[in-house]
Amino acid sequence: MVFPVPAKGAEYKALCLQAYNIARLRLDEALKQPSSKPKAIITDIDETFLDNSPYSVHRALQGKDYDAASRTAWASLGIADTLTGALSFFNYAASSKVKVEVFYITNREEAEKQGTLQNLQLYHFPFTDEQHLILRKDISSKEPGRQQIAASYEILLFPGDNLADFSSLFDQRKTTEERTASVQQLGTEFGKKFIVLSNANYGGWEEAIYGNNFNLTPSQKDSAIKSNLKTY
Secondary structure, three states: OOOOOHHHOHHHHHHHHHHHHHHHHHHHHHHOOOOOOOEEEEEOOEOOOEEOHHHHHHHHHOOOOOOHHHHHHHHHHOOOEEOOOHHHHHHHHHOOOOOEEEEEEOOOOHHHHHHHHHHHHHOOOOOOOOOOEEOOOOOOOOHHHHHHHHOOOEEEEEEEOOHHHOOHHHOOOOOHHHHHHHHHHOHHHEOOOEEEOOOOOOOOOHHHHOOOOOOOOHHHHHHHHHHHOOOO
16 A cells, blocks of 8 residues: 655655745736735645645555545644645735735535634634635535635635636546546646646546546555556
């Protein structure tokens, strides 16, 4: 079993810095443009600026995969570390001459609210209150939350580690071909408004190697990975 600890590597830290350096440049550019609305950033949380690899390692050492109850227990501890460059970027945005509010849209459940707020407040992330933390409700899509904020704010940036953090085009269980077509359709937004953080631990990319089968057991996932590997 692989222990997913990419956050330990210097290259991973460099990728995080690269993402947040680009985010800072794009923020500066966006703030020069006039707008009648107040300005905001919508960001994902997990593997976008909080590192949950200790949870994955803990489960792997037990020979177990993800499950909702254990994930909630981990989130409730409120001790996940930050990814390199993230905190300084969000503080930079919040302290800019033109006020930029930060909204945290996450698929964490309501039961994880207090642990999540505790975690964000541990590192003094800006705007860490219930108004700016939007948790998963009835559906996994983040589009309702994005639309709610966009009604009152101009959204400047979307940092995230999964394509569904950016657009409803990536919502639900779509094929790899559909997701790839949507990437091409929105190609100019990546590195401009969509800031992608690398997540080698888990995410939508897994669907490609599982043949878009969403109901596999861990052993079936291993078989699917092997059957989709390229070699020569």
